[in-house]
Every structure is written in structure tokens, then in C-alpha cells.
Amino acid sequence: MSALVQTENLxxxxxxxxxxxxxxxxxxxxxWIAIMGPSGSGKTTLIxxxxxxxxxxxxxxMVDGSDVASLREAELVRYRAERIGFVFQQFHLIPYLTALExxxxxxxFHSVTNEAEATAALVRVGLADRLEHLPSQLSxxxxxxxxxxxxxxxxxxxxxxxxxxxxxxxxxxxxxIGLFRDLHAAGNTILMVTHDxxxxxQADRRIELEHGRLAQIPVSNSKGEQQRFSHLR
Amino acid sequence: xxxxxxWRLLYASKARLAVAFLAIxxxxxxxxxxxxxxxDAEQKLTREFRALGTNVVVSAPRGxxxxxxxxxxxxxxxxxxxxxxxxxxxxxxFLYITARTHKLAATNPMAMNAASEQDAPREPGTLVIxxxxxxxxxxxxAPAWKMVRADSGDLQTQSPCLLGIKAAEQLAAKLGDxxxxxxxxxxxxxxxxxxxxxxxxxxxxxxxxxxxxxxLAGLAERISLVQISVPGTPEEIQDYTGRLAQAIPLAxxxxxxxxxxxxxxxxxxxxxxxxxxxILILVLTTLCxxxxxxxxxxxxxxxxxxxxxxxxxxxxxxxxFLFEAGVLGFTGGVLGCFLGxxxxxxxxxxxxxxxxxxxxxVVPITLGLMIAVSIAGAxxxxxxxxxxxxxxxxxEA
Numbered sequence: 231m232s233a234l235v236q237t238e239n240l241x242x243x244x245x246x247x248x249x250x251x252x253x254x255x256x257x258x259x260x261x262w263i264a265i266m267g268p269s270g271s272g273k274t275t276l277i278x279x280x281x282x283x284x285x286x287x288x289x290x291x292m293v294d295g296s297d298v299a300s301l302r303e304a305e306l307v308r309y310r311a312e313r314i315g316f317v318f319q320q321f322h323l324i325p326y327l328t329a330l331e332x333x334x335x336x337x338x339f340h341s342v343t344n345e346a347e348a349t350a351a352l353v354r355v356g357l358a359d360r361l362e363h364l365p366s367q368l369s370x371x372x373x374x375x376x377x378x379x380x381x382x383x384x385x386x387x388x389x390x391x392x393x394x395x396x397x398x399x400x401x402x403x404x405x406x407i408g409l410f411r412d413l414h415a416a417g418n419t420i421l422m423v424t425h426d427x428x429x430x431x432q433a434d435r436r437i438e439l440e441h442g443r444l445a446q447i448p449v450s451n452s453k454g455e456q457q458r459f460s461h462l463r
Numbered sequence: 464x465x466x467x468x469x470w471r472l473l474y475a476s477k478a479r480l481a482v483a484f485l486a487i488x489x490x491x492x493x494x495x496x497x498x499x500x501x502x503d504a505e506q507k508l509t510r511e512f513r514a515l516g517t518n519v520v521v522s523a524p525r526g527x528x529x530x531x532x533x534x535x536x537x538x539x540x541x542x543x544x545x546x547x548x549x550x551x552x553x554x555x556x557f558l559y560i561t562a563r564t565h566k567l568a569a570t571n572p573m574a575m576n577a578a579s580e581q582d583a584p585r586e587p588g589t590l591v592i593x594x595x596x597x598x599x600x601x602x603x604x605a606p607a608w609k610m611v612r613a614d615s616g617d618l619q620t621q622s623p624c625l626l627g628i629k630a631a632e633q634l635a636a637k638l639g640d641x642x643x644x645x646x647x648x649x650x651x652x653x654x655x656x657x658x659x660x661x662x663x664x665x666x667x668x669x670x671x672x673x674x675x676x677x678x679l680a681g682l683a684e685r686i687s688l689v690q691i692s693v694p695g696t697p698e699e700i701q702d703y704t705g706r707l708a709q710a711i712p713l714a715x716x717x718x719x720x721x722x723x724x725x726x727x728x729x730x731x732x733x734x735x736x737x738x739x740x741x742i743l744i745l746v747l748t749t750l751c752x753x754x755x756x757x758x759x760x761x762x763x764x765x766x767x768x769x770x771x772x773x774x775x776x777x778x779x780x781x782x783x784f785l786f787e788a789g790v791l792g793f794t795g796g797v798l799g800c801f802l803g804x805x806x807x808x809x810x811x812x813x814x815x816x817x818x819x820x821x822x823x824x825v826v827p828i829t830l831g832l833m834i835a836v837s838i839a840g841a842x843x844x845x846x847x848x849x850x851x852x853x854x855x856x857x858x859e860a
Contacts, residue, residue: 284853
């Protein structure tokens, strides 16, 4: 397996606060990583840096062969459009676009739109009858499923999910996590921030952050793969 | 997808954009009305200036000394009329002489025509400038003159004369009075059919038919000058004058400078006023659109941050907003064009009392201006290019 994500001595400073403090991490292609830790431990900051939304203060971030920290603005735009799929806790859908148009918006920024493909993506997440609904006409779980369809429509190399079930009830949480399981089974690489140990257990492995550092040795959820993480011990 | 998003943007912010649309369509209405007036004003003013009468004079060259040499051959009138002009011109010859004038006792025109030698006055008479011309054309080149006419019975005289108001006072003559004109050893009787008030030198003159004055002066087929009323812009009049000078090189052709300059100045003032008003309207419309778009920019910070996070380049995102502003400018401009043209027609009828024709060149000009105003007014949306998605998601911006 090849390393899809590799961070070395990653530091992110906000004034006097160190959100990330020398974090080194490797993620293999096809892995599902659960990132845990208390509030302010640097989980979202790590996701933002990996997604090219924020720049590290120092350190190196290699994603799919690209040094993200050194990319210029135009390159970052293409990087986000082509290699990253975001799923946010707050869903972040455009309120005046329908479910279908929200998915097509990601296509539009990537290259060209294909309504049939966008429709199929929404059908896959169980929203065949919600294509023309505005976000305000959808439940939280449905909105998150639209966000997942949008994140996947351009077949990104990595899906970055920041507490995707944080605003969902139990039933919708199960639906959304089911979708992530399917994604993982299809070979997608997922980095998911979560506070839910139950969800984290479904990932290939968990990493826990504290004060911007790895709080404990990553735990593999699948036996026989312990050696994969030996470099972090 | 592009137009789909633009439409959604327009629909989503319809309340705010309605204000901008109202400002743009109002601005377009006034601009279109003024531009239509401005474009039609040239033609209307040309007609109005025609009402001011003579604006070109043809006379003998100034250097000529002998009195006979200062006269022109009457045939020049036909040569002038033969020169093509875009508008129809009025060409009127004049022959000026000074004659002694007596008021006769008999006032009945028929009796006056039969007046005998013994009725002639013995005093030397008053010197009056006689102006021989085509009386029927006089009103065409001097439409502003005030003319008081005698009853129709008096007009049956064989030699009618139009008497300037000051000359009438000097002679103590009134409508219907008979006058005797003496020039050298020749005499001419005439009846005052009209009192003329011009406010100028013509008030001291007497107007008779050209052949009558030519006969009295013994100057058959001779005239002093030709007055021409040429409609057109100052440039067109200048062009006509040039062609006229070439066609009749032995005569002096000169525009009536005061009138030509007044026309030019009035054109400039009207055009300047309209231009200044249009600029003012454009600035006010831009400010109104700017205020609306500034409020809209605050509302759209989150959307722009999200679009950037999804891989939207700032160029593509801004293109959406600029096209949205362009659509607003276009539709507001179209509505404003129709309203503006209708408004200018209403102004034309109510203010100027003329029928203004719609000038379709106004439409692309107004549309272009309104689209430019909308895009300029959308400047605050361009400031969204600096939005950082991560700050938006963190709630810091």
C-alpha cells in the first residue's frame, strides 16, 4: 500500500496558540481514519490543512504526491476541486440551489456538469425523490446525504469529513455512517473527525489528538494490521 | 449550469435586487428619455431656427464702389434656387432705395389710384427707405415679425405697401392711408395694407413689391441683396454657404453670424446640459446599485467561502455575480428604454409641443450604460474574492 497522506512535523499557530504542534502522520490509500480528541485539540485544523483550506505555519504536508503547503492559490483551487471531497458537520449547502444543483455545483467547479451523474449520485444516497428540493425542505440527515453526494461526485482521492454526524439524530447517523461504510468498501480514503467512539470503531484505525499532538498510539481496528502503524510508536 | 445558478442567485435575492432593478430601470428611463430628446433636438431645433428667418445673405462684393456695382442682377435668385440643399430653402430678393414719401388726403384705394396731379402735396415729404421684395415671401424669412393687416377690402389695391411701425409714426400714417412715393422724377402711389413691427431696422422701412420699386428707381432686373432662410445645423449651413459662394463667385455670401452662433451655442448648451444630467443619473444609479450590492455581499460571504472550498476559482465565482449584475442591468435597461422613449414623447408633446420620434440608437446606448452601471455597482461583490473559506467556516469573517 502506498501512503496517500503524509504529514511531517506539522505546526499550525494561531497567535500564541499552537493548534497543531509537530504532528506527523501517514494515511494509506483506501484507509478510513477516525480522528478523535477533545475540542481545541487540532482535529478540524488538520482537516482544513489537508483539504487545502488552510496553510500550515511549518512542516510538510504531502497529499497524493503534492506538497499542499507549497501550492499557489490557483493550484489549491484545482487541488480542492479534483482531489478532495468535503463533508461538514453543518452540511454547508447553498440554500437557494436544489439538492441536484448543489451536487452539480461541485461538477461545475470541477469541469463540466452532468445532470444524469448528479442524479445517480443522489439516488445512491437515497434521495431520488428529493432532487428538486431546496436544503430548507430537507431534514438534517437528507442534507448531509446531499453533502456526501456532492463530496463524491468528482471522485476525489480523499474524503475529509468533519463530524459528519454531529448534527444528526440516531436514525440519520446510522444512514450516513452506512454511506461512509459503503464508500470505504468501494476503496475510498476517508479521514473523519468524530467524537463518537462507536463510529470511530468502524474505521480502520483511530488517532487521537491532544493539544495538537498525537495523544496516544493509533489503534488499528483490524487485527493483523498493527504493523502498519509501527512507525508511529 | 451557469445560467441556472445565475437565475437562482437572482431569484434568491429578489427583494434586495428589486431595489437595484428599480434604480436601474429608473435611471435607464431618464437616460433614454434625455438621449432621445438630445438626438431629436437637433432636428427639432433646426426647424425652430428656421422660424427665426434669414440666416444667409448674398450681396454685391464689399469692395464695389459705384452704386450700380453694389447691386446684383436679379437672375442670381434663380441660380441660388438651383443649388441643391437637403432642406428646402426660402430665397427672397431685396432692392433698397430711399424715396420721399407723402401722405395723401384720399384714403379710398380706388380713389387713390385715380388721384390727380393737383392732389399731390407741395411739401418736400419724408425720406423713407423703400424695400422692394416679394411681399408674399416676407413672412417666410421673417416669421417673427408682428403684422397688423387692414380689412380685406383695403387689400384690393394695385400697390399695397407694408409700413414699418416707426415709419408709420413718422408719416402719421395708418392702415388704409394712401402714400405717394417720389424718386427722381418718378412717382408711385400705394396704400398701407399692413403695419409691420420687427423690433429692428425694418420698423423704419416701407415694403413694396420688387417690380414696383425697380420701376420707381429705374433699376429693372437689379436687386441689392438676397436673403435666404436655410434650415439645418450650423455645420449644414456652413456647408451650404460654401457651396453657394463657389456657385456665385461674383457675389458675397455671408451667414448671419449672430444667428448661426446663437444656434451653435444653444446646441452646445443643450447637449452639455443633457450630458451632465445623464452623467449625474448614472452616478446616482451606480451609488444605489452599490449600496444594494454591498448588503448582498455581506449575505453571500458564506456562499463564496463554500464555493471556494468546493474548488471554485474566484474568476468563475465572480463571473456568476457579474453576469447576475449584467442581467439586472440589461433587463432594467430594456424596461427603462421603453419607458424613457415614451417619456420623451410625452415631454416633446407637453413641453415643446412637437411629436418626437423614437431614436432606436438610444436602446443600445442605454443598455450598454446600464450594464456598465450594474457591473460597476457590483464592486462590493468583487471584494468577496478575498473571502477565506476556513475563516467563514470558523465563523471569524
